[in-house]
Amino acid sequence: MGAKLSKHRVRASHHTPRRRASGGLAAAPPGQLRLVVVSVDGMRSDFYRRPDELGLKAPVLRELSRVGASADAVISTCPSTTYPAHATLVTGVSPRFHGVYSHLASRDPTAGPRPWHWFASALRVPALWDAASAAGLRTAAIGWPVSAGAALDYNVPEIWDPAAADPFGDFTAAAKNSTAGLFDELREVLQPASADVTHDHVRVGAALHLWERHRPHLLLVHLVDYDTAAHESGPMSPQALAALEQSDAEIARIRACVFDDRDTSLVVLSDHGFVLVEKEVAPQVALADVGLFGRSGDGNLKLKHLGAIHAGGSFAMYWLEPPANGERMALWKAVERLKETKAVAHVLGHTDLWRLGADPDAALILDAAPGFLFSDRSEGQVVRPTPRPQGTHGHLPSRAGLEASFIAVGPGIKAGKNLGRFPITRVGPTLASLLGLSPRTLASSEKAVDFE
Numbered sequence: 001m002g003a004k005l006s007k008h009r010v011r012a013s014h015h016t017p018r019r020r021a022s023g024g025l026a027a028a029p030p031g032q033l034r035l036v037v038v039s040v041d042g043m044r045s046d047f048y049r050r051p052d053e054l055g056l057k058a059p060v061l062r063e064l065s066r067v068g069a070s071a072d073a074v075i076s077t078c079p080s081t082t083y084p085a086h087a088t089l090v091t092g093v094s095p096r097f098h099g100v101y102s103h104l105a106s107r108d109p110t111a112g113p114r115p116w117h118w119f120a121s122a123l124r125v126p127a128l129w130d131a132a133s134a135a136g137l138r139t140a141a142i143g144w145p146v147s148a149g150a151a152l153d154y155n156v157p158e159i160w161d162p163a164a165a166d167p168f169g170d171f172t173a174a175a176k177n178s179t180a181g182l183f184d185e186l187r188e189v190l191q192p193a194s195a196d197v198t199h200d201h202v203r204v205g206a207a208l209h210l211w212e213r214h215r216p217h218l219l220l221v222h223l224v225d226y227d228t229a230a231h232e233s234g235p236m237s238p239q240a241l242a243a244l245e246q247s248d249a250e251i252a253r254i255r256a257c258v259f260d261d262r263d264t265s266l267v268v269l270s271d272h273g274f275v276l277v278e279k280e281v282a283p284q285v286a287l288a289d290v291g292l293f294g295r296s297g298d299g300n301l302k303l304k305h306l307g308a309i310h311a312g313g314s315f316a317m318y319w320l321e322p323p324a325n326g327e328r329m330a331l332w333k334a335v336e337r338l339k340e341t342k343a344v345a346h347v348l349g350h351t352d353l354w355r356l357g358a359d360p361d362a363a364l365i366l367d368a369a370p371g372f373l374f375s376d377r378s379e380g381q382v383v384r385p386t387p388r389p390q391g392t393h394g395h396l397p398s399r400a401g402l403e404a405s406f407i408a409v410g411p412g413i414k415a416g417k418n419l420g421r422f423p424i425t426r427v428g429p430t431l432a433s434l435l436g437l438s439p440r441t442l443a444s445s446e447k448a449v450d451f452e
């Protein structure tokens, strides 16, 4: 791999880079440029900024940030969770504008398995694939959140049946929501005989098949194994670092496939970072104790006028109906009790949520204090230790550790350029410009980053 990567570095310095005019318009016409976007879910920017300190072996990330441009930090959405952030990556606007405020599409914590925002129909503004299609470009995606039903030419979306016995091993919903015929075409790649094959290996195999067979101009692929390991064992645990090293190897497969193409840009990015947690707090216990949820005979929560969505580092509450007498006071009483446990760093009201580009419909969103995780547990103590150190995200995106990543390599991108810190709303316009599209094809008011 080292030889191949350095070969590209030499090539990059010798061929004339295709310059992008200011404003992000590429000199090359749309249709000539191609773009692969790899989202490594949960990858913190310090994984390529200071891998040695972390004991991380990620030679491909390191090399890409050397031969390309990279950010110190990309500031995620509020909440800093996967679905709102991925919707922002492809639209260039905050959740308040694109409409995907959370991972869950249901505000009812008493419902059985709750649906997620899998469907692109939730987006209120055009996505990058819409802008690319309008310019006559071919588009493809594997496992991209909020893409089910999107106007992509080749799409296997991230979607599962939450009621399935093994929701993440059951591909029925993904097959049903893929582009007609595509799941069958990819079946051998997507359903490998060996159980040892990782999710990411499967996703990259499918993505590379699409890249070579159908020649899309835009290919989006979402890798999830680091996020899973970081949730389970903590962001810097040996398990999580091993998963990230595996992601690095998957990126190497993609890099090897695209590096000979001088019109192709490769962007490796993420949606949010991760922080370590050791205590789990259950706001629904406190809310039920003040009567904002009822209890059925078997102790389960019963819905009244308050809805809720737990999102790890944040917890959102909604009035589903105008609150009855005393319910507002009860809510404040529960919030005071949660604050007394030291689990709450910030209580965000309407004005804060508006300013942060977050869900304007929430009555309140709680931001977790360092070390705490909000769950949807509804019985037992309000706070209890997690069974082992774990990881989470979902807080205000300004929290240290939640910085997301951005690395870009390709024509017109200056080697070694430090892009500094920028908001995640700049990514969409930047990706548009890498395809030769005007950043104005999205609803974003942000500029593309300057790669020169």
Ligand SMILES: [Zn+2]
Residues within 6 Å of the ligand: 041, 042, 081, 082, 083, 227, 271, 272
């Ligand atoms: Zn994520």
